[in-house]
Amino acid sequence: MTTVASDTGAGTRTGAASGAGAGTGVGPLLRGWRERRRLSQLELALRADSSARHISFVETGRSRPSEEMILRLAEHLDVPVRERNALLLAAGYAPRYTESPLDAPELELLREGIARLLEGYEPYPALVVDASYDVVAANKGIQLLLAGLPEHLLTPPLNAMRITLHPEGLAPRIRNLREWRGHLLAQMERQIGLARSEPLRALYEEVAAYPPPVDGVAEPDDREDPEPYPYFALPLRIEHDGRVLSFVSSISTFNTPMDVTVAELAIETLLPADPATVAYLQSLAD
Structure with missing residues (x-):
């Protein structure tokens, strides 16, 4: 069942980037x-x-x-919406954009829409994160991938970067961890460059300090003869129940948002990248 967190959005956790x-x-x-x-x-x-x-x-x-x-x-x-408010305040004007808690009544239609979207994407994994990568909603496909992780990583608020790169999280299951880790860290660096968020920088420093992949240990592909990726984008190749599932990530945001919380939400969908992954997930759904 899709869940939408009743916590506040990224607004209260990311902090203003007024020091641009x-x-x-x-x-x-x-x-x-x-x-x-x-x-x-x-x-x-x-x-x-x-x-x-x-x-x-x-x-x-x-x-x-x-x-x-x-x-x-x-x-x-x-300029991100949150920092537009900071610019207006610095000039002596009132903020233009509201910052509503995600559980606010005025965002009820948004929450319902997100829940329908994530549920409709099943059996494929999909989730919604805020600007600090805290998970505010996820579907059964994501729950499938997280099965078996230690409780301390699954205690709310779940953090997508921490769960993915932590040595007790998904990292040992990711077959191309070196490449995927590099992709995620570069993504965070770009975001820090756009908005100087101290919580985001602290998260980056934390996950970047996790032990990097060790050849032959953290990347099981070294034990095989992997073929070049026949994919159109860098896939996430992850072990699950004795199988290797392959996904390509797509991230969507809301167009012309008028609320800081909404502006900082990102919907990530994992598109199956090979027929075997499609067949396996469909078999679970059936």
Whole structure:
């Protein structure tokens, strides 16, 4: 049965990334985001229908941008919703985006929609995580993969990165752990680059410190003669009940979210990457 956590969303755990740039005030913050996106003042001005002179004045504090200008610049700089609120606050404006607990009444339709989506994806695994990779919803396919893990890893809030890379978690079962671990750590590094979240950085430092794969031990593929992957993307190859299941991960987010909690949710679906995986999961469903 699909479960949707009644905990709050990522908002209360990730923390604002208001330190995107050096200094205080909206000007230095905007400059920090512009430099992170590797845009010149002229390039940003052209995208935002402004002028390089005005962008310069805003960044140096010589001009106070309007609320509309801040949101327009944030849109073209692809600033996360949470940090758009931080920009508005730094300029003396009220936050534009709400931050509702995931169990709030106004998000009931969202919770119901997520539950239907995850249940409809069964027997294939699917889950929803927040910006700190805490699992807020999962279906039976995910529960199948987590069977047999120690209780201390399954105590809420479950964390997808911790469960996957912990030496007592899924890591010993992942046949291509070295590649998958590298993929996940690189993904986290990119997210930290987009939003300087201290909880996310702490999680990264924790999972990156887990023992890396040992040749011939942590990667059972070394005991065989594995063929090159006949896949269209890097698969997750994981042992389950004496079989090797292969999945390709796909991640979706909500389009044009108007709530911080919703903006920080990500739906991850694991698509079977070979006929054997499809046949096995379908047999369980039947």
